[in-house]
Amino acid sequence: MADRPTGPLSGLLVADFSRVLAGPYATMLLADLGAEVIKVEAPAGDDTRAWAPPVRDGISTYYLAVNRNKRSVVLDLKDDVDVVLARELAGRADVMIENFRPGGLDRFGLDFDAVASGNPRIVYASISGFGTTDQGRVLPGYDLIVQAMSGLMSLTGSPETGPFRSGISVFDVMAGMHATIGILAALNARQTSGVGQHVEVNLLSSALSGMVNQTSAYVAGGVVPQRMGNSHPSLYPYEPIPCADGELIITSGNDAQFRKLCEVIGAPELADHPRFSRMKDRNAHRDELRPLLIERLSKRTRMEWFADIIAAGVPCGPINDVSGGVGFATEIGLEPVVDVGDGEAMVPSIRNPITFSETPVDYRLPPPGLDEHGEELRRWLSDEGNSDE
Structure with a gap:
């Protein structure tokens, strides 16, 4: 494929079966660092393509926020031919990431055990809302629900206002970062062992970890934190x-x-x-x-x-x-906005926050249109396209 990346993860192939925020944020981070990310979408596309307003040139800015440096292919998992292509992609990938409900990919032969049986080097990352226990796997993993059930909303706002959600989907982002850390750790372990593994992250565990001093106040100190508005429980002013x-x-x-x-x-x-x-x-x-x-x-x-x-x-x-x-x-010289793409396809985007002295982040592809790279990717995955050239 043209426009091969050159960053620190160059050479890695990521099969991205995720959608909305946590998974796509993780795969964008990997793509920024040089991984080749193939975004697999259902015929209707990633849900966030329809999350508007606001928009830029008719495209949801929510979708644009987390999908640069990827290639899009539509694979309908209700279609037997497309399922074969999806399995082929998983079989070639270094990393696969998905955020279906636990067990949702089993019937397509795209669960970890099935993929790893043919691709033992795969690092397979799953993101769920509440984990894979019998009780957790049936719960829908929406960030707002996790903000409520984790206790975060009980801490946000003032005693007078009542609970508030965070201004961003904070636990989706946090889980995406935790997934990225897990993937990188598993890739490093593969260097020694030669085999991949299953990396699992759930929003509730990310939430409880990310609430740091507040959850520690309870589990280590027996104190249930309360809303304090903009004040801090341990520091003043x-x-x-x-x-x-x-x-x-x-x-x-x-x-x-x-x-x-x-x-x-x-x-x-x-x-x-x-x-x-x-x-x-x-x-x-x-x-x-x-x-x-x-x-x-x-x-x-x-x-x-x-x-x-x-x-x-x-x-x-x-x-x-x-x-x-x-x-x-x-103003202070951080250059937070980068232009990705050129001409009519150019999209302003927020810069990746990591700086490398030797292998800089590469902003090579704007967020793809639905199935924008479908023809070339299906050809590459088919029998006639088995070469990596």
């Missing part, structure tokens, strides 16, 4: 604080940073106050400390304070919208 024209996030992570903050805002005596000098004291007396900080910070604008507080070595920042976030990353 670590929240938005009003300035003259809006709020500024201030994150004082230790006593030394708090002392620097007090000096910048002209209240050095607060750092020596017995109720504020140590983190545990500030946590215990935050309701008394907060109005004292507001009194000083309300005298200047948030960007004036931002410049001075950052210069003093205390982390802080204004609250941006998404446009502001992309703009700030651009």
Whole structure:
């Protein structure tokens, strides 16, 4: 195939039988790093092709977000000929990733045992909502449901608002990253053993792991965390604080940073106050400390304070919208937006966050149209196309 990738995973073939977000995000990360990803779609296409608005040139921006650097082929698993081609793809692949309901690929001979019997080097990754136990396998794996059932929504929002979902499908993304880590680890193990293995990730386990200090508070400390709005249960100040024209996030992570903050805002005596000098004291007396900080910070604008507080070595920042976030990353030279493709097919995309000194990320293909590469891929998978040339 033309446009062969050159990144650190160059030479790996990934059969992507996933759809929506967790799986496609994982396979995009692998594709960005040089893997050749074949996106297998049902005749109706990936669900996210229809998730709109917003759109760019009539195409869902949701779909565009996680499908660059892939080739699309439609294989209808209700069609016997297409099932044979799907098995052929799985038989040639280094990696296969799927997020069907547990057991959903068994009847097509595309489950791990069936694929591994003919391709023992396969690293086969499965992403589910709640795992493969008898109880978990029947539950639908939607991110919002996992946000609710994991406890995350009980932590998001304030005591007054009630539970909120995260502004993104955070556990789909997290599970996609965990799947990617598992795949890379299994590929490394294959270097020694010569055989692949089954990598399994589920959204609920990713959620409980990703909630880190909050789940640890319960399992290690016996404390059930509660909603605190924008406040932190263990650090203070670590929240938005009003300035003259809006709020500024201030994150004082230790006593030394708090002392620097007090000096910048002209209240050095607060750092020596017995109720504020140590983190545990500030946590215990935050309701008394907060109005004292507001009194000083309300005298200047948030960007004036931002410049001075950052210069003093205390982390802080204004609250941006998404446009502001992309703009700030651009302003500080991170170049967050890359153009993938050219001409009418060019699609602006968010840069892969990993930088390599020797094998850079390659943005070679825009997100494919449905079955855009179907003809060449079906020919390649057929008897007449068994050569890898």
